[in-house]
Each structure stands twice: as C-alpha cells, then as structure tokens.
Amino acid sequence: ALLSVGCPAFNEEETLGGFAAEVEAVMRALAQPFEIVFVNDGSRDATLARMMSIRAARGNVTIVDLSRNFGKEIATTAGLDHAKGDAVVVMDADLQDPPELIAAMIDGWREGYDVVYARRRKRRGDGPVKRLTAALFYRLMKRIGSVDMPENVGDFRLMSRKAVDAVCALRERHRFMKGIFAWIGFPSKAVDYDRAPRSAGQTKWNYWRLINLSIEGITSSTIAPLRISTYLGFATALAAFLFGAYFVAKTLLHGDPVAGFPTLIVVMLFLGGVQLMVLGVIGEYLGRVFNETKARPLYFATSVMPSAPSALENAPRANPRTMDG
Numbered sequence: 001a002l003l004s005v006g007c008p009a010f011n012e013e014e015t016l017g018g019f020a021a022e023v024e025a026v027m028r029a030l031a032q033p034f035e036i037v038f039v040n041d042g043s044r045d046a047t048l049a050r051m052m053s054i055r056a057a058r059g060n061v062t063i064v065d066l067s068r069n070f071g072k073e074i075a076t077t078a079g080l081d082h083a084k085g086d087a088v089v090v091m092d093a094d095l096q097d098p099p100e101l102i103a104a105m106i107d108g109w110r111e112g113y114d115v116v117y118a119r120r121r122k123r124r125g126d127g128p129v130k131r132l133t134a135a136l137f138y139r140l141m142k143r144i145g146s147v148d149m150p151e152n153v154g155d156f157r158l159m160s161r162k163a164v165d166a167v168c169a170l171r172e173r174h175r176f177m178k179g180i181f182a183w184i185g186f187p188s189k190a191v192d193y194d195r196a197p198r199s200a201g202q203t204k205w206n207y208w209r210l211i212n213l214s215i216e217g218i219t220s221s222t223i224a225p226l227r228i229s230t231y232l233g234f235a236t237a238l239a240a241f242l243f244g245a246y247f248v249a250k251t252l253l254h255g256d257p258v259a260g261f262p263t264l265i266v267v268m269l270f271l272g273g274v275q276l277m278v279l280g281v282i283g284e285y286l287g288r289v290f291n292e293t294k295a296r297p298l299y300f301a302t303s304v305m306p307s308a309p310s311a312l313e314n315a316p317r318a319n320p321r322t323m324d325g
C-alpha cells in the first residue's frame, strides 16, 4: 500500500531538506513505499527550487505549485487532492510534527482506523499565553460546537483513502481544517507525542492571525453565535423592561425629579453597542454566505509536477541517494 505524505510549505527553504531526509529515513526503516506531496503555497523564497531539487534527486515527489499564497488550510487541501496514496499523512514542513510518529500512525491504520491523529502531550514550543488561549478556545468550541473537536490536535494525522475522499468532498471556501476533520467522523484513534519547537525559520502565526483563526473556526463550524445573539436580544429587552418598571415604581412613590443624564447616555451607548455587536455577528455569517455562493475553485496551481509512477512501486532502497538537495 502506498503512503502519501502531504506537506504544505510557505517560505520553508531552510526546513525542506531536513524534512525530506527525515521522512525518507522513517519510511526506509518501515520498508514503506511512499511519495511526498509538496504544496508550494506562494512562497517568496527558494522553497520551490528546493522542492524541485528534492524531486530531481528521487522520483517519488509530487509538487503542487499554487498560483499565490492561499493559506495553510487550502494548501493542505491541495496536497490531499493530489495525493495518490492509499493513506495520506498530513504534516508541517518545519519538523514540529515528528516523522517517527508515522510508524505508530501506520499501525493504527493497519488496525482498521480511518483516522489516526497526533495529539500533543505538551506544547513545548509555545509560551504560557498561547497555551492558555488554546485551552480557552477548545473549551469554547466544546461548549458551542456541534461536533467534538479533539483537544491539542493539529493537522498532523494519517487518513485512509476513505477519509481523504471525504475531506476532499467538502469544498467550502471557509476551511477550518480542525472542524472539517472532526465533521467527517470515521473510526479515529489518537497517538500522543511531544511537540518540539520549530527546527528553523519563523512561525507565520501571530496573535492577530490566531484570533481570526478562532473566529473562522467558530463561524465555519457552528451558527451558535446567532443563537447567542437572539438570547442576548431577549436579555437586553428583559433588562429594559425591568428598568422601565423600576422607573414607574420610583415615579409613583417619589414623584418625578428629572432623570439623570448619565443614566440616559449609558443606556443609549449600551443598546447601541449591543446592536452593533449583533449586527457584526450577522455580518460574519452574511460574509461567509457571500463567499460560498461565489463557488470559486479553492485554488489555482501554476503547475503540478507528479511523482514518477515507477518510483512509487517499491519500498525505499536500502541505501538510496540522500534527499536533501
């Protein structure tokens, strides 16, 4: 059975050589036929040249060169689209996803699981703030989401052909991969590992992007915020009613001195704020409807360089040429 290793890469010239070498070492130890599917996500450095020299050194490398930077989620999908394997492993180029884990994933696959995902035991590369925000996000998703999203699980996973086809069948533009992976279901199993810090290069996730990713994650997998807006509206109306009743009672008991200007301004700003916030929530969903109705293709590829079929038939040779170009 052929295994594909899908790897999205954006400005990863420093990490690709080591990545390919490590993946190959693991596959050789397992005597597992494999291909690597590199997706160049509009890199502005020598990433594509790196991929091509790795591909030239061995035949079992597919390169999907996207026409611009589409983001990791779409790049990952492009990799799945072009993977030929009976199972596909998705992993990052920066070696934060240890290739050694693929062995355990293949074991799970042979046991009959369609999805074997890697679960981080601890987040060594992340600071305390990132850990806390991540924990809060998962707690929120568990509360309001309709499917269970396993905690401390990234994109690093093995999927059977069945699961890959399921993921590829979901062509929504707003792709929150964690949500999509959770939504397709299938018998799944976790393997635990320690996440290492990046081997080289810079992470592309600053806090602003993480906040936006969280909003994306929530709005693309649940409409709970709309429901919450409704409740918020009811709560505000109820509060206004009680407030009104209080004023009626107060006027009847104590007469009618002029109500304070501060109270007025606070109430007005509060109501205005709530309205704008709820409008924003509706707008988020409306924007998504807009994007989805355009029904554009997810990405365009400048070129696709397939792996050589002859290179996929056999397990890696005992002593092949090195893969880092």
Ligand code: UDP
Binding pocket: 007, 008, 009, 010, 011, 012, 041, 069, 070, 071, 072, 075, 091, 092, 093, 094, 096, 198, 202, 203, 204, 205
């Ligand atoms: N990546 C990508 N397109 C992007 C951003 C990232 O293909 O627009 C790739 C990147 O090259 C890497 C993976 O996604 O292989 C994870 O990126 P990163 O290491 O920056 O994220 P983190 O590990 O911090 O989650």
Ligand code: MG
Binding pocket: 092, 094, 096, 198, 203
């Ligand atoms: Mg990383």
